[in-house]
Amino acid sequence: MDAQTVSLQLPLAQITRSTGDAPLHYLEYHPGVAELALLGLAKDTGDADLGDALTLARPLSQPLPKQPAASAVTAPWCLTLLSPGATLAQLRALLDFVAGLGASVTAVDTLSQRRERTVLRLQLDGKLDFDPVRRACLKLAEEIGADLVLQTGDSQRPPSLAGFDMDSTLIDAEVIDELAKITGIGAQVAAITEAAMRGELDFRQSFKKRMRLLKGFPEAELARIAPQLPLKDGAEPLLRALRALGCKTVILSGGFTYFAHYLQSQRLAVDTVHANQLEFADGALTGEVIEPIVDGARKRELLEQIAVEMGLPLSRVIAVGDGANDIPMLSLGGLGIAIHPKPKVRQEAPQSIDRFGLDAALYLFGLNDGQIAGLLERG
Incomplete structure (x- = not known):
C-alpha cells in the first residue's frame, strides 16, 4: 500500500x-x-x-x-x-x-x-x-x-558576518593538491595536506613544505584549473541566502587568492577575500611563500578584526570550516560550524554538520524551508 x-x-x-x-x-x-x-x-x-x-x-x-x-x-x-x-x-x-x-x-x-x-x-x-x-x-x-x-x-538568528574556509568547505577540493597532481607529485602533497587538516602537522610548516615541492608550476595553468573546481553541496544557496539577509561574507583561506577571487567574481556571493598569495617568476612558481601566511591564528585574527571594523559584537559572527586550521575561528563567535569535518575538528568544533550540505546551516539561524525559499527568490 x-x-x-x-x-x-x-x-x-x-x-x-x-x-x-x-x-x-x-x-x-x-x-x-x-x-x-x-x-x-x-x-x-x-x-x-x-x-x-x-x-x-x-x-x-x-x-x-x-x-x-x-x-x-x-x-x-x-x-x-x-x-x-x-x-x-x-x-x-x-x-x-x-x-x-x-x-x-x-x-x-x-x-x-x-x-x-x-x-x-x-x-x-x-x-x-x-x-x-x-x-x-x-x-x-x-x-x-x-x-x-x-x-x-x-x-538562533541570522548572523551579520560569516567567515568561510575555502578548500573542502566552499569547494569540494584542496587546491594545492590539484596543482600537485598536474606536476606528478599529487600523492606526496595530498598526504601532507591531509595530515595538516587532521591537526597532525603544523599548518605553517606543512604549507611551506608543499610550496617548495610545487616550485616550477606554470602560472598559465591556474586559469584552466579554476573553472573546474567543484563547489561544495549547498555552498551557492547558503551564500545567496546570507546576502539576501544582509550578512557580510568573507573567505578566510589557507589556500590561494587567485582561486578565492575567481569564486568571488564568478560563482559565489562573497564580499571579501583573505588568502595566501602565489609568488611567480618567469611564469612559474618560485616555491617561496609570501608572508603573512593565512594559518589558523591568522584566520581568527582577521575575522575578529573585520567584526571590530563593522562594529559588531562577536555574538553576531559565525565561522564555517572543516580542517584543524579552522578551529581557532570556529571558537570565536556565536556559531562555529564544522562542515563534513575531519575527526579532530568534529570533536572540537562548537557545531558540526556531517550528513547535509552547507545550506543546512540556514536551519541553525532559525529559518524554515519556506523562509529559505523566499530568500533565494530575492537573492
Missing part, C-alpha cells in the same frame, strides 16, 4: 511511551498555543505498528499548514535534529536523551519536512554544561544516524 501521513494530537510525554516505529514527517509543540503536540507520521496501513500509545492518540481535527511559521526562541538552548530519514524511534531516543540531561522541552518546530530531510528544532530549558553535552550529542547522532546540533537560544 502507499504510505499515508497520519497526524496525531497527543501529550509530548506520550511519544516516549510508544513502542512502534514509522517515518517521521513533523512535530510541532507550542504549549503557549496548544498543550498537545502535533505529530505527523507516514503509516503503511498494511504492516506499520505505531504502538498503543500512538494509536490511542486523537487524530488531527484540522489540516496541518504546509510550512508553519517557526515560533520565536525564548529558551536558553536549542537542539536541532537534521535527519535524512527521520523516524519515530529517532525522536524517542532524542526525547529520552533530553530527559536524561535533566532538561525540559519547551517548544518544537519542524523547519524542514522534505522526503530526504527532516529538521526538528527543540527549545530546551535547563542548566546544561555545553561542551560535555555537545560531545554527548555527537555520540547519540552516530547511534541514530542523524546530525544533532546544540547551540544557545540567542544564537
Whole structure:
C-alpha cells in the first residue's frame, strides 16, 4: 500500500511511551498555543505498528499548514535534529536523551519536512554544561544516524558576518593538491595536506613544505584549473541566502587568492577575500611563500578584526570550516560550524554538520524551508 501521513494530537510525554516505529514527517509543540503536540507520521496501513500509545492518540481535527511559521526562541538552548530519514524511534531516543540531561522541552518546530530531510528544532530549558553535552550529542547522532546540533537560544538568528574556509568547505577540493597532481607529485602533497587538516602537522610548516615541492608550476595553468573546481553541496544557496539577509561574507583561506577571487567574481556571493598569495617568476612558481601566511591564528585574527571594523559584537559572527586550521575561528563567535569535518575538528568544533550540505546551516539561524525559499527568490 502507499504510505499515508497520519497526524496525531497527543501529550509530548506520550511519544516516549510508544513502542512502534514509522517515518517521521513533523512535530510541532507550542504549549503557549496548544498543550498537545502535533505529530505527523507516514503509516503503511498494511504492516506499520505505531504502538498503543500512538494509536490511542486523537487524530488531527484540522489540516496541518504546509510550512508553519517557526515560533520565536525564548529558551536558553536549542537542539536541532537534521535527519535524512527521520523516524519515530529517532525522536524517542532524542526525547529520552533530553530527559536524561535533566532538561525540559519547551517548544518544537519542524523547519524542514522534505522526503530526504527532516529538521526538528527543540527549545530546551535547563542548566546544561555545553561542551560535555555537545560531545554527548555527537555520540547519540552516530547511534541514530542523524546530525544533532546544540547551540544557545540567542544564537538562533541570522548572523551579520560569516567567515568561510575555502578548500573542502566552499569547494569540494584542496587546491594545492590539484596543482600537485598536474606536476606528478599529487600523492606526496595530498598526504601532507591531509595530515595538516587532521591537526597532525603544523599548518605553517606543512604549507611551506608543499610550496617548495610545487616550485616550477606554470602560472598559465591556474586559469584552466579554476573553472573546474567543484563547489561544495549547498555552498551557492547558503551564500545567496546570507546576502539576501544582509550578512557580510568573507573567505578566510589557507589556500590561494587567485582561486578565492575567481569564486568571488564568478560563482559565489562573497564580499571579501583573505588568502595566501602565489609568488611567480618567469611564469612559474618560485616555491617561496609570501608572508603573512593565512594559518589558523591568522584566520581568527582577521575575522575578529573585520567584526571590530563593522562594529559588531562577536555574538553576531559565525565561522564555517572543516580542517584543524579552522578551529581557532570556529571558537570565536556565536556559531562555529564544522562542515563534513575531519575527526579532530568534529570533536572540537562548537557545531558540526556531517550528513547535509552547507545550506543546512540556514536551519541553525532559525529559518524554515519556506523562509529559505523566499530568500533565494530575492537573492
